[in-house]
Amino acid sequence: GENVEQHPSTLSVQEGDSAVIKCTYSDSASNYFPWYKQELGKGPQLIIDIRSNVGEKKDQRIAVTLNKTAKHFSLHITETQPEDSAVYFCAAVQGAQKLVFGQGTRLTINP
């Protein structure tokens, strides 16, 4: 089955700097890669996603890149703000199958 590895487990950046979180997946058949933001005591919220037929997607300060050959994808947050502090999870899925989550990254934005 699919296995998703996520790094780093914790990340601390200065406000205004960029943050990058990386994930690798094992199943080459996976074709959908969402990223979720989870705040303390809340459920995950989808912040951006990418499909396997696209190499990059951007939504304001957030971007995701996908390298199908290497089987890795990354989340990029630019101009970080204190409200970006949260736990971020990557995930991979094939078709209508179940999501497989990465281990999570606790992002802290220092003012």
Next chain:
Amino acid sequence: GAVVSQHPSWVICKSGTSVKIECRSLDFQATTMFWYRQFPKQSLMLMATSNEGSKATYEQGVEKDKFLINHASLTLSTLTVTSAHPEDSSFYICSARGLVQGTGANVLTFGAGSRLTVL
């Protein structure tokens, strides 16, 4: 659109009692619902997948008699933790997949989670 309501948001119960958690899709029909368990500072672990009108499919290592899942309608799934014990204390999260009426968009949305504490 595509809102999933999960209730209760937190519950405290005595050891040996049963607790029911509800997951409702408010503006779309959820053909599939997923139940996750999340321990502190850990990732979400899938417990089971349920399709409306059929029995849930449990992940390896999840006791189906301990965690009863019912998906009787396209908008409601319930998770019942039977004879709860302190080790069942966790954050339980549901998600729902379906088509949004009107737009026809295929969505997968998470509930806000339910924190269970068993004394």
